[in-house]
Amino acid sequence: xxxxxxxxxxxxxxxxxxxxxxxxxxxxxxxxxxxxxxxxxxxxxxxxxxxxxxxxxxxxxxxxxxxxxxxxxxxxxxxxxxxxxxxxxxxxxxxxxxxxxxxxxxxxxxxxxxxxxxxxxxxxxxxxxxxxxxxxxxxxxxxxxxxxxxxxxxxxxxxxxxxxxxxxxxxxxxxxxxxxxxxxxxxxxxxxxxxxxxxxxxxxxxxxxxxxxxxxxxxxxxxxxxxxxxxxxxxxxxxxxxxxxxxxxxxxxxxxxxxxxxxxxxxxxxxxxxxxxxxxxxxxxxxxxxxxxxxxxxxxxxxxxxxxxxxxxxxxxxxxxxxxxxxxxxxxxxxxxxxxxxxxxxxxxxxxxxxxxxxxxxxxxxxxxxxxxxxxxxxxxxxxxxxxxxxxxxxxxxxxxxxxxxxxxxxxxxxxxxxxxxxxxxxxxxxxxxxxx
Amino acid sequence: xxxxxxxxxxxxxxxxxxxxxxxxxxxxxxxxxxxxxxxxxxxxxxxxxxxxxxxxxxxxxxxxxxxxxxxxxxxxxxxxxxxxxxxxxxxxxxxxxxxxxxxxxxxxxxxxxxxxxxxxxxxxxxxxxxxxxxxxxxxxxxxxxxxxxxxxxxxxxxxxxxxxxxxxxxxxxxxxxxxxxxxxxxxxxxxxxxxxxxxxxxxxxxxxxxxxxxxxxxxxxxxxxxxxxxxxxxxxxxxxxxxxxxxxxxxxxxxxxxxxxxxxxxxxxxxxxxxxxxxxxxxxxxxxxxxxxxxxxxxxxxxxxxxxxxxxxxxxxxxxxxxxxxxxxxxxxxxxxxxxxxxxxxxxxxxxxxxxxxxxxxxxxxxxxxxxxxxxxxxxxxxxxxxxxxxxxxxxxxxxxxxxxxxxxxxxxxxxxxxxxxxxxxxxxxxxxxxxx
Numbered sequence: 006x007x008x009x010x011x012x013x014x015x016x017x018x019x020x021x022x023x024x025x026x027x028x029x030x031x032x033x034x035x036x037x038x039x040x041x042x043x044x045x046x047x048x049x050x051x052x053x054x055x056x057x058x059x060x061x062x063x064x065x066x067x068x069x070x071x072x073x074x075x076x077x078x079x080x081x082x083x084x085x086x087x088x089x090x091x092x093x094x095x096x097x098x099x100x101x102x103x104x105x106x107x108x109x110x111x112x113x114x115x116x117x118x119x120x121x122x123x124x125x126x127x128x129x130x131x132x133x134x135x136x137x138x139x140x141x142x143x144x145x146x147x148x149x150x151x152x153x154x155x156x157x158x159x160x161x162x163x164x165x166x167x168x169x170x171x172x173x174x175x176x177x178x179x180x181x182x183x184x185x186x187x188x189x190x191x192x193x194x195x196x197x198x199x200x201x202x203x204x205x206x207x208x209x210x211x212x213x214x215x216x217x218x219x220x221x222x223x224x225x226x227x228x229x230x231x232x233x234x235x236x237x238x239x240x241x242x243x244x245x246x247x248x249x250x251x252x253x254x255x256x257x258x259x260x261x262x263x264x265x266x267x268x269x270x271x272x273x274x275x276x277x278x279x280x281x282x283x284x285x286x287x288x289x290x291x292x293x294x295x296x297x298x299x300x301x302x303x304x305x306x307x308x309x310x311x312x313x314x315x316x317x318x319x320x321x322x323x324x325x326x327x328x329x330x331x332x333x334x335x336x337x338x339x340x341x342x343x344x345x346x347x348x349x350x351x352x353x354x355x356x357x358x359x360x361x362x363x364x365x366x367x368x369x370x371x372x373x374x375x376x377x378x379x380x381x382x383x384x385x386x387x388x389x390x391x392x393x394x395x396x397x398x399x400x401x402x403x404x405x406x407x408x409x410x411x412x413x414x415x416x417x418x419x420x421x422x423x424x425x426x427x428x429x430x431x432x433x434x435x436x437x438x439x440x441x442x
Numbered sequence: 443x444x445x446x447x448x449x450x451x452x453x454x455x456x457x458x459x460x461x462x463x464x465x466x467x468x469x470x471x472x473x474x475x476x477x478x479x480x481x482x483x484x485x486x487x488x489x490x491x492x493x494x495x496x497x498x499x500x501x502x503x504x505x506x507x508x509x510x511x512x513x514x515x516x517x518x519x520x521x522x523x524x525x526x527x528x529x530x531x532x533x534x535x536x537x538x539x540x541x542x543x544x545x546x547x548x549x550x551x552x553x554x555x556x557x558x559x560x561x562x563x564x565x566x567x568x569x570x571x572x573x574x575x576x577x578x579x580x581x582x583x584x585x586x587x588x589x590x591x592x593x594x595x596x597x598x599x600x601x602x603x604x605x606x607x608x609x610x611x612x613x614x615x616x617x618x619x620x621x622x623x624x625x626x627x628x629x630x631x632x633x634x635x636x637x638x639x640x641x642x643x644x645x646x647x648x649x650x651x652x653x654x655x656x657x658x659x660x661x662x663x664x665x666x667x668x669x670x671x672x673x674x675x676x677x678x679x680x681x682x683x684x685x686x687x688x689x690x691x692x693x694x695x696x697x698x699x700x701x702x703x704x705x706x707x708x709x710x711x712x713x714x715x716x717x718x719x720x721x722x723x724x725x726x727x728x729x730x731x732x733x734x735x736x737x738x739x740x741x742x743x744x745x746x747x748x749x750x751x752x753x754x755x756x757x758x759x760x761x762x763x764x765x766x767x768x769x770x771x772x773x774x775x776x777x778x779x780x781x782x783x784x785x786x787x788x789x790x791x792x793x794x795x796x797x798x799x800x801x802x803x804x805x806x807x808x809x810x811x812x813x814x815x816x817x818x819x820x821x822x823x824x825x826x827x828x829x830x831x832x833x834x835x836x837x838x839x840x841x842x843x844x845x846x847x848x849x850x851x852x853x854x855x856x857x858x859x860x861x862x863x864x865x866x867x868x869x870x871x872x873x874x875x876x877x878x879x
Contacts, residue, residue: 024780119824126836127836208836229836230664231837250859253861257863261861261863374856375854375857376857377857378860380861381855381862387548387550388556400646400850404851413836414840415807416819416842417810418811418818419811419812422687422690423815424691424817428823436823
């Protein structure tokens with residue numbers, strides 16, 4: 006019971022802080038962020054020490070087969086990574102203030118003007134895995150956008166996260182003007198289950214993790230969730246594709262970093278170019294050690310391939326494996342993507358702009374690309390500076406989400422005593438509804 | 443089991459239609475909407491006949507005490523209301539196309555340009571009560587924004603909704619160019635429970651109804667919900683208020699239409715003006731038959747008032763009742779609102795702009811008003827043309843939501859064969875990240 010109370014009081018503190026933080030000026034937030042960046046570097050010894058302890062424990066888990074090597078790799082922090090964390094925080098500090106922007110302005114009548122103004126969402130609950138660098142990244146984005154944040158990292162990064170959070174909290178406090186309680190850390194799985202119930206205090210959950218994990222959260226809370234499901238991304242090689250380009254793009258989309266959600270999992274090839282394209286592609290994939298799984302037609306062109314089963318079309322391998330299907334038309338490719346894809350990122354390779362245009366408007370995905378690798382689907386690459394994550398939501402924020410995903414707006418009306426009764430009935434005053442902005 | 447299959451197949455049909463509808467030109471949608479408006483008027487006899495049968499049954503329910511008179515009133519359709527429905531559809535037809543707007547454009551590198559373009563959300567599930575006029579309103583907003591829609595009206599409006607939906611479907615089909623299946627009607631409570639599970643086909647739920655109903659939906663689905671909880675709205679009369687203005691605004695906010703969610707439920711009065719303001723206010727409220735419930739200090743100034751209990755501060759009366767509290771400072775008023783309010787609409791009456799500014803930025807509500815009635819919080823009044831509802835969400839869309847609440851965006855990248863590998867490692871190409879729009 007004592008523990009339960011603790012999570013609630015953390016959430017209440019965060020909510021209280023959020024209400025104050027909403028009114029804090031950009032200059033103060035910028036100063037605090039710069040202090041945080043400095044403090045991360047100054048305190049690197051402390052971070053490394055805590056991380057060493059986490060890593061030592063994780064290594065035992067890996068040996069015992071209870072943790073993957075990939076997870077361990079993500080857990081490890083070194084001086085270089087700390088430098089990266091600090092740089093990231095500085096770049097967030099430099100972003101323009103996302104709060105207080107006037108999105109629209111309408112004169113409803115003389116001396117009755119309404120403005121739509123950006124403001125923070127409130128309290129963000131961020132739940133993520135064993136990457137201690139997520140702590141400065143997420144908390145700096147929240148601070149910049151005037152949101153309080155409740156962080157829950159992986160248990161395996163417990164000590165690292167605690168130390169880093171402490172450094173951030175202290176630096177912000179010393180900078181001055183940032184309300185206490187804006188950053189909260191929770192640690193246990195039970196506490197996560199508890200925060201899912203706290204819809205009175207938490208306004209948005211941002212889980213980063215497996216598809217199953219995100220769905221678990223969606224199923225167990227009424228708080229809105231900004232998450233992403235699988236990244237089942239496609240490259241479609243059109244009949245009008247430049248073959249060299251198609252090979253390069255498909256190869257990069259698959260192999261440049263196969264563990265990423267924006268890596269391609271399925272290659273769709275128009276029948277008209279399959280004979281020409283596939284053998285060349287197979288050579289490239291073969292050289293890079295990519296396992297190909299083909300539809301029956303593909304296997305007639307490239308001999309000895311493993312057959313792609315139906316479940317291959319909806320599998321996110323996150324590995325050096327790709328499924329290949331020959332389609333008779335672009336329409337078939339579009340339908341395949343809209344059926345088996347995950348609304349993440351899909352690319353067409355074609356020399357014909359009109360065909361690309363049809364593809365780009367018919368594929369129902371957050372990112373639709375023409376003649377470029379799916380791996381460009383990333384907040385930094387597309388120019389957002391920093392990224393909260395990639396969203397396959399169809400509401401609020403979609404695709405690579407920067408600080409704008411932590412922002413909402415309200416309406417601010419200025420009048421001189423107007424009442425609605427004067428605008429009702431047979432002698433009603435008319436609204437002017439003059440758009441000012 | 444047969445029924446279950448039906449709901450799923452309706453949802454699948456809607457999803458198929460949505461994918462096509464996303465690409466339909468504005469001129470086609472406009473033509474279809476005009477045909478729908480005409481058809482509603484041409485077929486008014488049919489609508490009235492179906493409605494008569496619904497009303498006859500509802501009258502029995504009211505007599506038996508199983509339905510409120512207010513619900514019955516909302517159910518009744520007459521020629522005037524049909525005219526209003528048609529007008530509403532025409533006004534939606536005339537709105538600018540919300541689809542295909544370029545929100546931002548960035549040159550990532552030479553010949554590598556990314557655009558953020560508005561697009562429909564997909565399939566909208568709209569669940570509402572006994573107001574047959576909601577059918578043309580919601581479906582026209584969905585069609586205009588390129589979304590398919592699954593409608594579930596109240597059982598008491600069953601026949602009316604069925605006839606109106608049939609007329610809309612037929613008119614859109616005859617207009618041409620609108621994919622079949624874009625409008626679906628479901629009728630039973632079990633079907634609603636079924637659609638809550640269909641997150642593969644439905645992208646957004648828009649429930650209109652009681653707070654308990656909206657929470658029920660949020661608790662039982664992983665589909666995002668655009669809803670609104672209570673409307674516990676406040677009028678705060680500041681120490682620097684013009685007394686006449688304050689009386690007029692508070693009176694209008696409470697009495698102009700007390701059943702609306704934007705009607706005021708609590709009046710907060712600065713102690714410095716309470717002696718002057720409250721007796722005058724009490725006279726106005728008394729004349730209009732408003733029951734006042736006061737805090738101890740209020741009851742010292744206005745004798746004979748009923749005491750406001752703690753639960754009064756968080757009660758949405760939707761009736762001619764108001765709770766009144768005297769506060770010692772604006773800060774106390776702000777804290778009261780942020781504690782007991784529902785983030786809907788709150789107003790301050792003051793002559794001092796600087797005080798208004800503090801209030802407007804510290805109150806965490808969708809609408810914050812200065813010297814104007816809370817009743818202005820409405821899509822039509824603030825100039826949106828049409829309204830889906832008022833959202834107390836803090837994500838996606840907040841406050842009075844027009845057609846923009848049915849819109850999202852995707853990213854469209856145009857390249858010339860670029861791959862991410864060229865932008866990685868020691869000899870990485872640099873992104874230019876030149877903002878074009």
